[in-house]
Amino acid sequence: MVTGAGSGIGRSVALAFAGAGWSLALAGRRADALEETASLAGGADVLCVPTDITSPEAVTALFTAARERFRRVDLLFNNAGTFGPGGVHLEDLPHEAWRHVVDVNLTGSFLCAQAAFRVMKGQDPQGGRIINNGSISAHAPRPHSVAYTATKHAVTGLTKSLSLDGRPYRIACGQIDIGNAATEMTARMETGVLQADGRTAPEPVMDVDDVARTVLHMAELPLEANVQFATVMSTTMPYIGRG
Template identity: 75%
Template structure:
């Protein structure tokens, strides 16, 4: 059994939303491997438990991984569109870990890829509530805790998208919310300065997840054609998030773009 240095600084604490699969799971596991304690938020309990199991395995061999009592990953079933769920998530984090050093605001959805005039109000609201309102609620709760804790401060990283810059066809709700996330990032960066709270954004293009599975067989292009697109490993995104998260609070990656090298973005359309 590895001896634990009682003078060792306790692990930093992260909250990852959408942690049950895809980019959220990849980031949570990368943070666990780096020695972070991670609160896993998402709507599917079984998926969160699986991420927690993988995180425990990844962190099991780390020196000092047991500094905090219990497992290094805390699954908390959370619907980010519900203020009461978000409040309960951050209460659980505070009770278990005492603080939060990082929020990775990742939960999101694309919505149906239909012509603009066929998009229902309910589908529009679902995407806006998850991608934008959910990101705001989580950022607000993290901001409050970071502002009050001692030592004060922390970091928020928002998952933007290539679509925060350039839309795909039939993506009006997703594109509008991701443009809005950029505004959220900038406002958080400004309002957080006085409290040692840094905020950055990672814009991701074609990470290989369930959400992007269709890109390998063919996805709609700006000229109306269907074409397969290159994808990249979600682990490459996770390593970038870890780099952003590991910087001292005096430094910040404001915006980072990580994309499959040959995807049709530069010159898209």
């Protein structure tokens, strides 16, 4: 199962899994975007379920549909997320914008993980794997990104708790922290983004398919092995050291 599968990292990961022979349950807000991803999946067995991951009822319906179609869920890639309004100073961030980012990035990830636990504990053979999409922002923030950064730090705590709580049930959980993958969301990187020292400067990006290959590697490990945290980033982006 891939959330946020209608574009960007989610679509790229879904297509990598399709190419490796996986059956796919694709979740996202827009049915047309999910169907477009499915059309690119080269004949893979694909189920598209338009889903608001902030709704417990919608998430329950998503996992019910996946079980009815495939009889089990072996992997959840908890990918759906939002950055929120860009360039807004902390003191000007509307409460509604803060809540929206928290609801999607944190609560949505929790609800999907919770539903995955319920399925994975009860299926035979028992177990499965959850991979959370964190971010470089789980380690270091960008200017004016308080909601996004706070939620991505929280996702790291979610990953650790899921890993611990999943041990008795053969449920493995890891996290991939991604920096500057080339998607619609990061298109502005190449033209210039605000840096910590106040400059606006372009940043390098990497091919999103490199992220997809990493997620596929994490997913195809036996449940006795786990990539707990992986960081995949553009080699020269301003993160390590002083840039």
